[in-house]
Amino acid sequence: xxxxxxxxxxxxxxxxxxxxxxxxxxxxxxxxxxxxxxxxxxxxxxxxxxxxxxxxxxxxxxxxxxxxxxxxxxxxxxxxxxxxxxxxxxxxxxxxxxxxxxxxxxxxxxxxxxxxxxxxxxxxxxxxxxxxxxxxxxxxxxxxxxxxxxxxxxxxxxxxxxxxxxxxxxxxxxxxxxxxxxxxxxxxxxxxxxxxxxxxxxxxxxxxxxxxxxxxxxxxxxxxxxxxxxxxxxxxxxxxxxxxxxxxxxxxxxxxxxxxxxxxxxxxxxxxxxxxxxxxxxxxxxxxxxxxxxxx
Amino acid sequence: xxxxxxxxxxxxxxxxxxxxxxxxxxxxxxxxxxxxxxxxxxxxxxxxxxxxxxxxxxxxxxxxxxxxxxxxxxxxxxxxxxxxxxxxxxxxxxxxxxxxxxxxxxxxxxxxxxxxxxxxxxxxxxxxxxxxxxxxxxxxxxxxxxxxxxxxxxxxxxxxxxxxxxxxxxxxxxxxxxxxxxxxxxxxxxxxxxxxxxxxxxxxxxxxxxxxxxxxxxxxxxxxxxxxxxxxxxxxxxxxxxxxxxxxxxxxxxxxxxxxxxxxxxxxxxxxxxxxxxxxxxxxxxxxxxxxxxxx
Numbered sequence: 001x002x003x004x005x006x007x008x009x010x011x012x013x014x015x016x017x018x019x020x021x022x023x024x025x026x027x028x029x030x031x032x033x034x035x036x037x038x039x040x041x042x043x044x045x046x047x048x049x050x051x052x053x054x055x056x057x058x059x060x061x062x063x064x065x066x067x068x069x070x071x072x073x074x075x076x077x078x079x080x081x082x083x084x085x086x087x088x089x090x091x092x093x094x095x096x097x098x099x100x101x102x103x104x105x106x107x108x109x110x111x112x113x114x115x116x117x118x119x120x121x122x123x124x125x126x127x128x129x130x131x132x133x134x135x136x137x138x139x140x141x142x143x144x145x146x147x148x149x150x151x152x153x154x155x156x157x158x159x160x161x162x163x164x165x166x167x168x169x170x171x172x173x174x175x176x177x178x179x180x181x182x183x184x185x186x187x188x189x190x191x192x193x194x195x196x197x198x199x200x201x202x203x204x205x206x207x208x209x210x211x212x213x214x215x216x217x218x219x220x221x222x223x224x225x226x227x228x229x230x231x232x233x234x235x236x237x238x239x240x241x242x243x244x245x246x247x248x249x250x251x252x253x254x255x256x257x258x259x260x261x262x263x264x265x266x267x268x269x270x271x272x273x274x275x276x277x278x279x280x281x282x283x284x285x286x287x288x289x290x291x292x293x294x295x296x
Numbered sequence: 297x298x299x300x301x302x303x304x305x306x307x308x309x310x311x312x313x314x315x316x317x318x319x320x321x322x323x324x325x326x327x328x329x330x331x332x333x334x335x336x337x338x339x340x341x342x343x344x345x346x347x348x349x350x351x352x353x354x355x356x357x358x359x360x361x362x363x364x365x366x367x368x369x370x371x372x373x374x375x376x377x378x379x380x381x382x383x384x385x386x387x388x389x390x391x392x393x394x395x396x397x398x399x400x401x402x403x404x405x406x407x408x409x410x411x412x413x414x415x416x417x418x419x420x421x422x423x424x425x426x427x428x429x430x431x432x433x434x435x436x437x438x439x440x441x442x443x444x445x446x447x448x449x450x451x452x453x454x455x456x457x458x459x460x461x462x463x464x465x466x467x468x469x470x471x472x473x474x475x476x477x478x479x480x481x482x483x484x485x486x487x488x489x490x491x492x493x494x495x496x497x498x499x500x501x502x503x504x505x506x507x508x509x510x511x512x513x514x515x516x517x518x519x520x521x522x523x524x525x526x527x528x529x530x531x532x533x534x535x536x537x538x539x540x541x542x543x544x545x546x547x548x549x550x551x552x553x554x555x556x557x558x559x560x561x562x563x564x565x566x567x568x569x570x571x572x573x574x575x576x577x578x579x580x581x582x583x584x585x586x587x588x589x590x591x592x
Binding site: 249 | 323326327412460461462463464465466467468469471472518519522523524525528543545546563565566568
């Protein structure tokens with residue numbers, strides 16, 4: 001694994017508002033559209049407001065979570081009169097930015113998300129690929145200390161997940177962190193396209209292992225406990241057996257049972273309905289090759 | 297102003313979910329109802345889920361903000377088929393807990409709120425009264441460092457406003473802070489009813505002066521700037537002329553012009569639609585008398 005040559009990344013899409021109440025990405029895309037950003041050096045830029053109705057309503061989604069609609073099954077099913085808004089929108093986005101896996105597809109899609117969890121700048125990919133890993137390595141070197149997570153079901157290739165920020169709120173610190181990371185991503189792509197070789201090496205990454213739900217009342221399904229104060233805001237800090245994870249409304253502490261893993265998305269607002277109190281990941285070291293652009 | 301005797305506080309109401317996505321109060325009231333708390337010592341306790349439909353939907357409100365419906369004008373207008381849900385609910389709550397100003401009304405109503413602003417535990421009253429001020433003085437002495445604000449339009453007498461907590465999320469630290477304050481409030485009322493004299497003295501309070509809106513595009517009404525990082529989370533810290541207050545999406549800093557005042561509700565989620573970026577208050581010192589219960 002010494003060196004890999006890859007095609008140029010000529011077409012980059014930047015998406016905000018995939019979840020309508022995650023406002024940093026919404027405002028970054030609005031601002032880029034207002035300034036009519038369509039080209040940066042060698043790169044053609046497409047800005048997309050993914051779920052405009054949800055943005056308008058300042059809700060995560062109208063009928064169903066758009067970010068769970070980019071599966072082959074959903075994208076290959078026919079659209080009818082009763083198809084939910086987000087499924088129709090997923091078909092439209094797939095036509096505009098894809099089709100997924102085709103020659104016409106965008107070379108890179110960066111989808112901008114916020115979380116109420118204390119995750120800092122977190123870079124999420126659905127599948128390991130050298131470009132994504134090099135961008136992550138670059139971000140780690142230039143500005144911020146991002147975390148890297150592999151997770152399923154995302155819109156396309158790459159997502160920035162930045163927090164903590166409440167839904168429906170823009171915090172300048174979180175907005176600026178996302179903007180800075182996006183600027184660096186564009187810089188990296190320009191340098192890559194210009195022929196620069198990026199050295200390989202080791203990068204740390206977190207690989208999703210499982211989700212943990214809140215304790216619930218078996219009859220009503222309502223929560224009986226919340227995230228323990230000692231776990232709150234402790235994303236990416238090793239969780240050991242016996243560590244407190246939940247505090248019940250009656251004051252009892254629930255302790256973690258299981259092997260040592262790293263929690264993330266701790267107390268994410270949108271995950272209450274998905275029955276996820278937090279995710280757990282393994283930390284791993286990946287060795288990646290150096291990369292440069294193919295000569296045509 | 298040496299001593300004031302006041303009637304016993306026999307009937308206390310505790311309200312959660314006046315805003316359906318402010319979850320600390322929702323869960324405190326749910327837990328009290330599950331445990332069927334109806335009496336604590338000398339006090340009869342009424343627990344109320346103020347806006348059950350909004351709680352169910354995890355939204356601030358369904359049709360209109362319930363916490364702006366307790367005006368004499370709204371409460372005296374007739375209810376018809378087209379009356380918004382929250383207005384009907386305000387009439388119901390006024391019948392259950394009031395009528396406001398009547399002999400049958402609750403002696404004390406504590407309404408539980410959360411904010412995305414960094415306000416800690418903040419005690420809000422609509423009108424100055426010795427009971428409210430003594431509860432505030434007691435809270436300051438026993439556990440936490442609450443702030444005290446006089447503001448208009450609230451449900452009834454007393455509100456706890458605790459943050460920062462995102463809408464739709466319960467944080468154990470914020471939940472516990474609210475719960476602790478509520479327990480101390482009930483303790484105070486019990487001690488007051490039992491005949492203890494509470495010494496008077498000086499208390500600091502903030503008096504609402506005005507609201508500041510975000511800079512907006514005059515054509516679209518959309519935000520052109522957000523709260524400046526140097527103002528974010530700085531509730532109740534003196535704002536001086538020349539201090540940064542907004543950061544525009546194009547990177548410019550907007551500075552404060554005006555007299556020295558104290559900001560609060562800085563970057564409260566629900567206030568974007570109300571055109572409020574933050575409130576400003578004057579700090580004042582109030583001298584209050586000692587109080588004890590009247591002998592019947």
